[in-house]
Amino acid sequence: MEAFFDQSVPWYLVDVPPTDPVMRKLLVEYSGIEDAKVEQHIADIRDKAWRVAPFPCVGSFLFAELVLSTFSVYPKIVANLKSGAWTRYLEVGCGLGQDIRKLIHDGVPKTSVMGTDLLPGLLESGQGLFRDAGALPLNQSLLAADFLDTSNDNVLSKAGLDGTVDIIHATMFLHCFDRPTQLVACKRILTLLKNNPGAMIVGKQGGVAKGAGAREHPVKGPMGQVGGVVRTNFLHDVDSFKDLWDEVGQATGTRWDVQVGEEEVMDRGYLYFDEEEHRWLSFVLTKL
Ligand SMILES: C[S@@+](CC[C@H](N)C(=O)[O-])C[C@H]1O[C@@H](n2cnc3c(N)ncnc32)[C@H](O)[C@@H]1O
Numbered sequence: 367m368e369a370f371f372d373q374s375v376p377w378y379l380v381d382v383p384p385t386d387p388v389m390r391k392l393l394v395e396y397s398g399i400e401d402a403k404v405e406q407h408i409a410d411i412r413d414k415a416w417r418v419a420p421f422p423c424v425g426s427f428l429f430a431e432l433v434l435s436t437f438s439v440y441p442k443i444v445a446n447l448k449s450g451a452w453t454r455y456l457e458v459g460c461g462l463g464q465d466i467r468k469l470i471h472d473g474v475p476k477t478s479v480m481g482t483d484l485l486p487g488l489l490e491s492g493q494g495l496f497r498d499a500g501a502l503p504l505n506q507s508l509l510a511a512d513f514l515d516t517s518n519d520n521v522l523s524k525a526g527l528d529g530t531v532d533i534i535h536a537t538m539f540l541h542c543f544d545r546p547t548q549l550v551a552c553k554r555i556l557t558l559l560k561n562n563p564g565a566m567i568v569g570k571q572g573g574v575a576k577g578a579g580a581r582e583h584p585v586k587g588p589m590g591q592v593g594g595v596v597r598t599n600f601l602h603d604v605d606s607f608k609d610l611w612d613e614v615g616q617a618t619g620t621r622w623d624v625q626v627g628e629e630e631v632m633d634r635g636y637l638y639f640d641e642e643e644h645r646w647l648s649f650v651l652t653k654l
Contacts, residue, residue: 371420377637378425382408389430396471397496411495418487422638423461423538433537433570434465439650447474452532457481458513459539462492476501486510514550531558536569545600552614565653572639573602573647580606586638604628621654
Protein backbone atom coordinates (compact mmCIF):
# COMPACT_ATOMS: atom_id res chain seq x y z
CA MET A 367 0.00 0.00 0.00
CA GLU A 368 2.89 2.37 0.73
CA ALA A 369 3.84 2.32 -2.97
CA PHE A 370 0.43 3.84 -3.65
CA PHE A 371 1.43 6.89 -1.60
CA ASP A 372 4.97 7.02 -3.03
CA GLN A 373 6.21 10.61 -2.75
CA SER A 374 9.08 10.09 -5.19
CA VAL A 375 6.74 10.41 -8.18
CA PRO A 376 7.40 13.54 -10.28
CA TRP A 377 4.02 15.06 -9.49
CA TYR A 378 4.63 15.14 -5.74
CA LEU A 379 6.11 18.60 -5.24
CA VAL A 380 7.68 19.12 -1.85
CA ASP A 381 7.23 22.90 -1.78
CA VAL A 382 4.06 24.85 -2.40
CA PRO A 383 4.46 26.87 -5.64
CA PRO A 384 3.78 30.63 -5.40
CA THR A 385 0.09 31.05 -4.57
CA ASP A 386 -1.93 32.82 -7.22
CA PRO A 387 -3.09 36.16 -5.76
CA VAL A 388 -6.76 35.42 -6.51
CA MET A 389 -6.54 32.10 -4.66
CA ARG A 390 -4.71 33.80 -1.78
CA LYS A 391 -7.48 36.40 -1.53
CA LEU A 392 -10.07 33.60 -1.51
CA LEU A 393 -8.30 31.74 1.29
CA VAL A 394 -7.88 34.91 3.34
CA GLU A 395 -11.31 36.45 2.80
CA TYR A 396 -13.57 33.41 2.38
CA SER A 397 -11.79 30.90 4.59
CA GLY A 398 -10.30 33.26 7.14
CA ILE A 399 -6.73 31.97 6.79
CA GLU A 400 -4.09 34.41 7.99
CA ASP A 401 -2.20 35.79 5.00
CA ALA A 402 1.18 34.68 6.35
CA LYS A 403 -0.11 31.13 6.90
CA VAL A 404 -1.64 30.51 3.47
CA GLU A 405 1.22 28.35 2.12
CA GLN A 406 1.48 26.29 5.32
CA HIS A 407 -2.28 25.73 5.26
CA ILE A 408 -2.16 24.58 1.62
CA ALA A 409 0.77 22.26 2.40
CA ASP A 410 -0.98 20.74 5.44
CA ILE A 411 -4.16 20.08 3.45
CA ARG A 412 -2.16 18.58 0.58
CA ASP A 413 -0.43 16.13 2.90
CA LYS A 414 -3.77 14.97 4.28
CA ALA A 415 -5.36 14.76 0.84
CA TRP A 416 -2.37 12.78 -0.48
CA ARG A 417 -3.26 9.97 1.94
CA VAL A 418 -6.70 9.87 0.29
CA ALA A 419 -5.70 10.38 -3.32
CA PRO A 420 -2.06 10.46 -4.49
CA PHE A 421 -3.22 12.07 -7.72
CA PRO A 422 -1.33 14.69 -9.76
CA CYS A 423 -3.97 17.31 -8.93
CA VAL A 424 -3.15 16.78 -5.25
CA GLY A 425 0.60 16.17 -5.37
CA SER A 426 1.34 19.14 -7.61
CA PHE A 427 -1.08 21.50 -5.83
CA LEU A 428 -3.38 21.93 -8.85
CA PHE A 429 -6.22 22.10 -6.30
CA ALA A 430 -4.84 25.50 -5.29
CA GLU A 431 -5.39 26.88 -8.79
CA LEU A 432 -8.62 28.46 -9.92
CA VAL A 433 -9.80 27.64 -13.43
CA LEU A 434 -13.38 28.78 -13.99
CA SER A 435 -12.76 32.43 -13.15
CA THR A 436 -10.11 32.60 -15.91
CA PHE A 437 -12.75 31.89 -18.58
CA SER A 438 -14.12 34.87 -20.52
CA VAL A 439 -17.62 33.48 -19.93
CA TYR A 440 -17.15 33.62 -16.13
CA PRO A 441 -18.93 36.98 -15.56
CA LYS A 442 -21.97 35.63 -17.44
CA ILE A 443 -21.95 32.46 -15.33
CA VAL A 444 -21.81 34.49 -12.11
CA ALA A 445 -24.50 36.91 -13.31
CA ASN A 446 -26.87 34.08 -14.31
CA LEU A 447 -26.42 32.31 -10.99
CA LYS A 448 -26.73 35.50 -8.94
CA SER A 449 -29.87 36.69 -10.71
CA GLY A 450 -31.60 33.33 -10.44
CA ALA A 451 -31.77 32.92 -14.23
CA TRP A 452 -29.74 29.80 -13.43
CA THR A 453 -30.42 27.90 -10.23
CA ARG A 454 -27.88 25.10 -10.25
CA TYR A 455 -24.16 24.78 -10.93
CA LEU A 456 -22.69 21.30 -10.60
CA GLU A 457 -18.98 20.57 -10.68
CA VAL A 458 -18.14 16.96 -11.52
CA GLY A 459 -14.90 15.37 -10.33
CA CYS A 460 -14.56 18.54 -8.28
CA GLY A 461 -11.81 17.23 -5.99
CA LEU A 462 -11.34 19.90 -3.32
CA GLY A 463 -13.80 22.22 -5.09
CA GLN A 464 -11.82 25.46 -5.30
CA ASP A 465 -13.91 26.96 -8.11
CA ILE A 466 -17.10 26.30 -6.14
CA ARG A 467 -15.79 28.50 -3.31
CA LYS A 468 -14.74 31.23 -5.72
CA LEU A 469 -18.30 31.38 -7.08
CA ILE A 470 -19.71 31.75 -3.55
CA HIS A 471 -17.16 34.42 -2.70
CA ASP A 472 -18.21 36.24 -5.89
CA GLY A 473 -21.80 36.36 -4.67
CA VAL A 474 -23.43 33.20 -6.00
CA PRO A 475 -25.89 31.75 -3.43
CA LYS A 476 -24.39 28.67 -1.81
CA THR A 477 -27.70 26.89 -2.37
CA SER A 478 -27.07 27.11 -6.14
CA VAL A 479 -23.69 25.37 -6.17
CA MET A 480 -22.95 21.68 -5.85
CA GLY A 481 -19.93 19.46 -6.29
CA THR A 482 -19.49 15.74 -6.73
CA ASP A 483 -16.46 13.47 -6.59
CA LEU A 484 -15.75 9.78 -6.28
CA LEU A 485 -13.72 10.26 -3.11
CA PRO A 486 -15.46 11.65 -0.02
CA GLY A 487 -12.00 12.24 1.49
CA LEU A 488 -11.25 14.81 -1.22
CA LEU A 489 -14.54 16.61 -0.58
CA GLU A 490 -13.63 16.66 3.13
CA SER A 491 -10.15 17.95 2.29
CA GLY A 492 -11.87 20.80 0.44
CA GLN A 493 -13.95 21.55 3.52
CA GLY A 494 -10.69 21.66 5.46
CA LEU A 495 -8.98 23.89 2.90
CA PHE A 496 -11.84 26.38 2.90
CA ARG A 497 -13.09 25.83 6.48
CA ASP A 498 -16.70 25.65 5.35
CA ALA A 499 -18.04 22.21 6.31
CA GLY A 500 -21.03 23.99 7.89
CA ALA A 501 -21.85 26.00 4.78
CA LEU A 502 -21.28 23.19 2.27
CA PRO A 503 -22.18 19.90 3.99
CA LEU A 504 -21.46 16.46 2.60
CA ASN A 505 -24.53 14.67 1.24
CA GLN A 506 -26.17 18.03 0.48
CA SER A 507 -23.89 20.46 -1.34
CA LEU A 508 -21.06 17.97 -1.84
CA LEU A 509 -21.99 14.50 -2.99
CA ALA A 510 -19.65 11.52 -2.99
CA ALA A 511 -20.63 9.48 -6.03
CA ASP A 512 -19.26 7.46 -8.90
CA PHE A 513 -20.15 9.65 -11.85
CA LEU A 514 -20.00 6.59 -14.11
CA ASP A 515 -22.70 4.79 -12.13
CA THR A 516 -25.63 4.63 -14.51
CA SER A 517 -27.81 2.39 -12.35
CA ASN A 518 -31.29 3.65 -11.48
CA ASP A 519 -30.39 4.21 -7.85
CA ASN A 520 -27.15 6.11 -8.42
CA VAL A 521 -26.42 8.83 -5.86
CA LEU A 522 -26.94 11.83 -8.17
CA SER A 523 -30.31 10.62 -9.46
CA LYS A 524 -31.45 9.75 -5.96
CA ALA A 525 -30.52 13.29 -4.92
CA GLY A 526 -32.96 14.53 -7.59
CA LEU A 527 -30.37 16.12 -9.85
CA ASP A 528 -31.39 14.65 -13.20
CA GLY A 529 -32.55 17.36 -15.60
CA THR A 530 -32.02 20.15 -13.05
CA VAL A 531 -28.56 21.57 -13.73
CA ASP A 532 -27.96 24.78 -15.74
CA ILE A 533 -24.18 24.54 -15.94
CA ILE A 534 -21.79 21.64 -15.46
CA HIS A 535 -18.12 22.26 -14.84
CA ALA A 536 -15.72 19.38 -15.54
CA THR A 537 -12.08 20.33 -15.13
CA MET A 538 -9.23 17.77 -15.24
CA PHE A 539 -11.97 15.13 -15.34
CA LEU A 540 -12.74 13.60 -18.74
CA HIS A 541 -9.04 13.07 -19.43
CA CYS A 542 -8.99 10.59 -16.53
CA PHE A 543 -10.78 8.05 -18.73
CA ASP A 544 -10.42 6.10 -21.97
CA ARG A 545 -12.57 7.30 -24.84
CA PRO A 546 -15.51 4.87 -24.45
CA THR A 547 -15.71 5.89 -20.78
CA GLN A 548 -15.56 9.57 -21.75
CA LEU A 549 -18.60 8.94 -23.93
CA VAL A 550 -20.44 7.45 -20.94
CA ALA A 551 -19.46 10.47 -18.79
CA CYS A 552 -20.54 12.98 -21.47
CA LYS A 553 -23.93 11.30 -21.84
CA ARG A 554 -24.32 11.36 -18.05
CA ILE A 555 -23.55 15.07 -18.09
CA LEU A 556 -26.43 15.54 -20.51
CA THR A 557 -28.93 13.63 -18.36
CA LEU A 558 -28.12 15.97 -15.47
CA LEU A 559 -28.41 19.18 -17.51
CA LYS A 560 -31.70 20.97 -18.05
CA ASN A 561 -33.04 20.39 -21.53
CA ASN A 562 -32.85 24.15 -22.28
CA PRO A 563 -31.08 26.07 -25.01
CA GLY A 564 -28.24 27.94 -23.32
CA ALA A 565 -27.41 25.14 -20.85
CA MET A 566 -23.66 25.04 -20.58
CA ILE A 567 -20.73 22.64 -20.10
CA VAL A 568 -17.33 24.14 -19.33
CA GLY A 569 -13.93 22.87 -18.32
CA LYS A 570 -10.24 22.45 -18.88
CA GLN A 571 -8.22 19.28 -19.24
CA GLY A 572 -5.01 17.71 -20.43
CA GLY A 573 -4.71 17.27 -24.17
CA VAL A 574 -2.31 17.32 -27.08
CA ALA A 575 -1.54 19.91 -29.74
CA LYS A 576 -3.99 20.23 -32.58
CA GLY A 577 -2.86 17.93 -35.33
CA ALA A 578 -0.57 15.93 -33.08
CA GLY A 579 -3.43 13.48 -32.89
CA ALA A 580 -5.37 12.17 -29.98
CA ARG A 581 -3.71 9.33 -28.14
CA GLU A 582 -4.23 6.95 -25.31
CA HIS A 583 -1.61 5.92 -22.79
CA PRO A 584 -1.47 4.13 -19.45
CA VAL A 585 -2.06 6.30 -16.41
CA LYS A 586 1.31 6.79 -14.75
CA GLY A 587 2.06 5.34 -11.34
CA PRO A 588 0.13 3.01 -9.05
CA MET A 589 -3.07 5.01 -9.41
CA GLY A 590 -3.31 3.68 -12.96
CA GLN A 591 -3.99 0.26 -11.50
CA VAL A 592 -6.38 1.03 -8.70
CA GLY A 593 -8.53 -1.98 -7.89
CA GLY A 594 -6.46 -4.17 -10.21
CA VAL A 595 -7.89 -2.40 -13.27
CA VAL A 596 -5.31 -0.91 -15.63
CA ARG A 597 -6.62 2.51 -16.60
CA THR A 598 -5.72 4.65 -19.57
CA ASN A 599 -6.04 8.37 -20.32
CA PHE A 600 -7.38 9.41 -23.70
CA LEU A 601 -5.91 12.82 -24.50
CA HIS A 602 -7.69 14.84 -27.16
CA ASP A 603 -6.55 17.43 -29.59
CA VAL A 604 -9.03 20.18 -30.49
CA ASP A 605 -10.50 18.25 -33.42
CA SER A 606 -10.91 14.92 -31.64
CA PHE A 607 -12.62 16.70 -28.72
CA LYS A 608 -15.09 18.23 -31.18
CA ASP A 609 -15.59 14.78 -32.73
CA LEU A 610 -16.39 13.37 -29.29
CA TRP A 611 -19.15 15.95 -28.85
CA ASP A 612 -20.45 15.35 -32.38
CA GLU A 613 -20.84 11.74 -31.38
CA VAL A 614 -22.53 12.68 -28.10
CA GLY A 615 -24.88 15.02 -29.96
CA GLN A 616 -25.81 12.37 -32.50
CA ALA A 617 -26.34 9.72 -29.83
CA THR A 618 -28.57 12.01 -27.76
CA GLY A 619 -30.33 14.03 -30.49
CA THR A 620 -28.86 17.28 -29.13
CA ARG A 621 -26.93 20.11 -30.82
CA TRP A 622 -24.05 22.01 -29.27
CA ASP A 623 -21.99 25.06 -29.99
CA VAL A 624 -18.54 23.69 -29.14
CA GLN A 625 -15.73 26.16 -28.46
CA VAL A 626 -12.37 24.56 -27.71
CA GLY A 627 -9.08 26.35 -27.21
CA GLU A 628 -5.59 24.98 -26.61
CA GLU A 629 -3.03 26.56 -24.35
CA GLU A 630 0.66 25.90 -24.67
CA VAL A 631 2.12 26.37 -21.25
CA MET A 632 5.24 25.03 -19.62
CA ASP A 633 3.63 24.07 -16.38
CA ARG A 634 2.93 21.18 -14.10
CA GLY A 635 1.08 19.28 -16.82
CA TYR A 636 4.53 18.13 -17.91
CA LEU A 637 4.98 16.31 -14.63
CA TYR A 638 2.48 13.66 -15.61
CA PHE A 639 1.67 14.05 -19.31
CA ASP A 640 5.02 13.45 -20.94
CA GLU A 641 3.92 14.12 -24.49
CA GLU A 642 6.10 16.83 -25.97
CA GLU A 643 3.00 18.31 -27.60
CA HIS A 644 1.12 18.53 -24.32
CA ARG A 645 -1.54 21.26 -24.17
CA TRP A 646 -4.34 22.26 -21.87
CA LEU A 647 -7.68 22.22 -23.68
CA SER A 648 -10.36 24.62 -22.46
CA PHE A 649 -13.92 24.18 -23.62
CA VAL A 650 -17.26 25.98 -23.47
CA LEU A 651 -20.23 24.08 -24.88
CA THR A 652 -23.61 25.74 -25.18
CA LYS A 653 -26.80 23.83 -25.92
CA LEU A 654 -28.47 25.07 -29.12
C1 LIG B 1 -7.39 15.33 -11.83
S1 LIG B 1 -8.53 15.41 -10.49
C2 LIG B 1 -9.25 17.02 -10.75
C3 LIG B 1 -9.93 17.60 -9.56
C4 LIG B 1 -10.52 19.01 -9.75
N1 LIG B 1 -11.48 19.04 -10.83
C5 LIG B 1 -9.43 20.02 -9.99
O1 LIG B 1 -9.29 20.47 -11.14
O2 LIG B 1 -8.70 20.35 -9.06
C6 LIG B 1 -9.80 14.30 -11.08
C7 LIG B 1 -10.92 14.11 -10.10
O3 LIG B 1 -11.89 13.25 -10.67
C8 LIG B 1 -12.36 12.39 -9.66
N2 LIG B 1 -12.90 11.15 -10.28
C9 LIG B 1 -12.23 10.21 -10.94
N3 LIG B 1 -13.07 9.24 -11.35
C10 LIG B 1 -14.30 9.60 -10.92
C11 LIG B 1 -15.59 9.00 -11.01
N4 LIG B 1 -15.77 7.83 -11.62
N5 LIG B 1 -16.64 9.65 -10.47
C12 LIG B 1 -16.47 10.85 -9.86
N6 LIG B 1 -15.27 11.45 -9.72
C13 LIG B 1 -14.21 10.83 -10.25
C14 LIG B 1 -11.14 12.11 -8.80
O4 LIG B 1 -11.46 11.64 -7.51
C15 LIG B 1 -10.47 13.49 -8.80
O5 LIG B 1 -10.88 14.28 -7.73
